Amino acid sequence: MRAPDDNDVKILETLKKNARTPYTSIARDLGISEAAVRKRIERLIRLGIIKRFTIEYELENEVRALVFVKTTPPIPTPEISKKIVKIQGVEMALETTGEFDVVVLVRGPNIASINRSIDEIRSIQGVSGTNSAIILRLWY
16 A cells, blocks of 8 residues: 555644544645545555544543653563553553653543552553653643
């Protein structure tokens, strides 16, 4: 299969800003047919380039935190990450370079729920330590 071209990248950028953008609007912006946009998006999904369609939201008084996780061998980091994303309140886990092996985005209705998620992360075999930061404000 061919690699994504400029139109594919423009489609991805548009959908990233608003996944509900009508295909007809994308087609008009790119100067191609709506059917062509639909086929391109289907191909991007089939290739695994588009992983999922989702929403970003913010609830009043909701708490979000970044949890920085250190791991230790012999448990592979991907195994630990797969367990982390199954924990209630965890939105995503990102494997990273540097001092911490995984960065986790946790969200919940209060600090107690964030603490429960962090405690559960810490209980996973192979997790050697965590460091957390409450998110005060999010900018797009």
